[in-house]
């Protein structure tokens with residue numbers, strides 16, 4: 055395939071960025087999107103030009119690092135896949151592909167296609183944990199019965215990889231889907247009840263402090279989420295928050 059890539063180039067956080075056009079040839083349908091960018095970068099390096107910087111780590115849909123806005127969609131046109139799992143067979147010979155970083159005030163651009171998503175880490179630090187006695191008297195987790203439906207919902211919430219596509223997809227740059235997944239995975243389990251009140255209050259407070267927008271129930275986040283995190287988690291977090299704040 056021959057393609058035309060229009061890529062956001064930005065030297066650093068303070069520099070003014072701009073779209074730059076790169077023609078590319080010899081792209082196979084079974085290459086991943088990131089492998090296609092590797093081909094481009096090899097060409098740029100061979101020509102003595104600065105390669106395009108982008109985030110990646112596992113390249114198998116686990117780590118949440120790869121975060122590209124492709125033709126206006128986070129992780130591109132396929133559903134339930136990350137950018138690293140997106141195959142070039144989803145595009146046609148002669149296509150023009152526009153590649154940008156995730157756009158949100160709370161995700162400032164670091165360079166080219168890399169954004170700073172440490173706001174998510176700070177939300178997680180504010181309450182995304184449980185206290186466990188590790189003194190040698192740890193209770194066997196299997197000794198606490200958990201209803202199967204709750205266990206499944208908790209597991210599904212825990213599959214959030216923190217990629218930020220939900221924020222990039224949202225017209226308000228809301229982080230409600232991410233935060234609600236992190237709240238839900240504990241709210242559904244007995245082990246999560248001890249810190250439940252402080253958890254939801256602190257995580258929502260941190261989310262607001264980071265400058266994410268509010269949720270207006272558009273649902274774009276759920277559609278673009280590579281892990282299929284459900285909007286039901288947002289409803290659960292709202293119930294948890296209402297219950298916590300009315301207690302306190």
Ligand code: SF4
Pocket residue numbers: 213214215216217218219220221231232235275278279280281282283
């Ligand atoms: S909720 Fe989905 S889109 Fe948002 S960070 Fe988690 S995995 Fe990514």
Ligand code: FES
Pocket residue numbers: 109110111112113114115116117118119120136137138139
């Ligand atoms: S590189 Fe890890 S999810 Fe894409």
